[in-house]
Amino acid sequence: MDLSFVTQISAPRSRDDLPAPEPGTAYLAGGTWLYSEPQPTITRLVDLATLDWPAITVHDDELELAATCTIENLCDAPLPAEWVAKSLFRPCAESLVASWKIWHTATVGGNLALALPAGAMITLCCALDAEALVWAPDGGERRVPVDRFVTGAGRTTLGAGELIRSIHLPAAALRGRTSLRKIAYSPLGRSGALLVGRVGSDGFTLTVTASTIRPFVLRFPAPPDPGLLSRSLSEQISVDDYLTDAHGAADWRRHVTGVLAEEIRRELE
Template sequence: MDLHGVTALEPAGPVLDGAAALQPGDVWLAGGTWLFSEPQPGVRRLLDLTCLGWEPVVVDDDGDLRVSATCTIEQLTSWASATEDTPSLIAQCADAFLAGWKVQGVATVGGNLVTALPAAPMVSLLASLDGVVELWTLGAGAGPAAGLRRRYLPVAELVTGDHVTALAPGELVREVVVPASSLAARTAFRRATLTPLGRSASLVVGRLDGSGELVVTVTAATQAPLQLRWPSSSLGSADAAADAVEAAVDGAVDFSEPRRTWHDDVHGHPAWRRAMALAQVREVVQELLEETP
C-alpha cells in the first residue's frame, strides 16, 4: 500500500529528545505491517522508532522479562527457543499470527498491541502473563522543557475495544514488562478458528501461579481482553472449579459496556464465540487444577 499523503520519513529520536515537536499527522513507525496494509489518509509524517536501537528482549536482575516495542515477533520467538524454561505460551501465541516468516521478521510486539485487534496474539500473550506497558507521552512543544512523561498500564487495560486503546494522542509504547512470577507459572492454552488457517475467533489462556492464584484470560472472542482471577484453593475440585469459572466468565460479559461484549465479524458469530470460549475456559481450568500436585 502506497501512503500517498506521507510527505516525510524521519527518525523518531529528535522528537523524543525535544529537538523537534510532534506535528498533526505524525505517526510512530515500527514494523509498519499494519500501517502499510491499508490507506492512512490522515498520516503526513512517519517517525521511525527502529532507529533508536532498543534492545529487543532483556531479562532484568529481578528475573522480569522486558520486551521493547520494536522487538519483532521473530526476535521474541528466537529468544524463547534459545532460552531454557521459557513458557511454551510464547510460541503458541506467535503461531496464532498465521503470518509467514517475512511478516514475523518485521511485525513488532508494540505494533501488534496498539493495533488492538481482538485477535491480536501479542495482546493474548502479554495480557495473560500480566504484562505492564511503559507508555511515553511528550510534553507540549519542543526543547528540553517539553520532556517525556511515563505512565504504566496493564496490557489487559491498554486494549479497550476493536482497534481502540487507552493511548492518549501522540503516546507510544516503550516496552512491556512481564513479571518473573508469570513466566514461572504453569499455563494452559486453547484457540479456536472457523478454518484451519483462519484468524483466532476465541483464545483462552489459563495460568496457575506459584502463589496458587488461578488467572483466566479470554481474548479474540471478546472486543477486549477479559481477565478474571481466583485463589485456586477456594474453587474446590477441578470440575467444580470449571463450573464456577465458566459461570463467572459468562457473567462478566456486559452488553452495556462495548469492550465486554462477544465479538462479531466474519471470523465467527458471537453465539459461537461464546460457546467456544466457555468450553475452552472449562478445559484450561480442568487441565491446570487436575495436574496440581
C-alpha cells in the same frame, strides 16, 4: 502499499529527537499493518527503529521487551529455563497466522497499539500480567497493565503523541504453568477465540481474547470448579462484550469460550 500522502519521515536517534505531536503523525515500528492498506490521513511517519532500542533485556525480576521487538526476536530469545511460560511465545505467534516474513518485521508493540481483538501479542501479554511503559510527549511516562491498556476493538488508552516504549513481563508470571486454546472457523483462519490459563504463585488466571471486543482476565486464588468458572465467565463478560464479525458470530464465540475455558481448567487443575 505506497503511502502516497506521507510528505515527511522523521528518524529520531534519542527521545529528545522525537518530534512534537501533530495531526497526521503515525509511529512506525514494523509497519506490517501500516503498509497493508491506504492511510490517507497520515502525512508524517516517525520511525522508531532508528532509536535502536535493545529488543530483549532479561532482568532478575522481569523480561523487558522493546516496543520494536519483532515476533521473530521474541520466539527465538534464549531465556532462563525456569521461565517455563516462554512456551506460550511461539503458539501465540502462530495464532497470528502470519508468514515468516511478517514475523521478521511485525513488532510486539505494534500488535498492542493496533488493539485488534485477535491480537495474539495482546493475549500473551495479558496472560503474563505484562505492563506497557508509555512515553508522553511532555517527557513523562506511565505504566499500564496491558489488560487495561486495550479498551476495545482498535482502541487503547494512548493519548495524542503518546507511544509504547517497552513491555514488561514479571518473572513470577513467567514461572507459571500455562495452557492455550484457540479456535477459528477454518484451520488457518483468524482466531475466533484465543484463551490462555496460567497457574502460579498468584493462583489461577484465565485470559479471554479474540472472542471479545477487549481482553478479559479472570482471577481465582486456586483452580476453580466447573460451576464457578462458568458463573464467572457469565458474570464478568457480558453478552454485549462478545464480538460478531466475518470470523465468528457472537453467540458461537460465547459458547466456544466456555468450552475452551473448561478444557484449560481441566488441564491445569
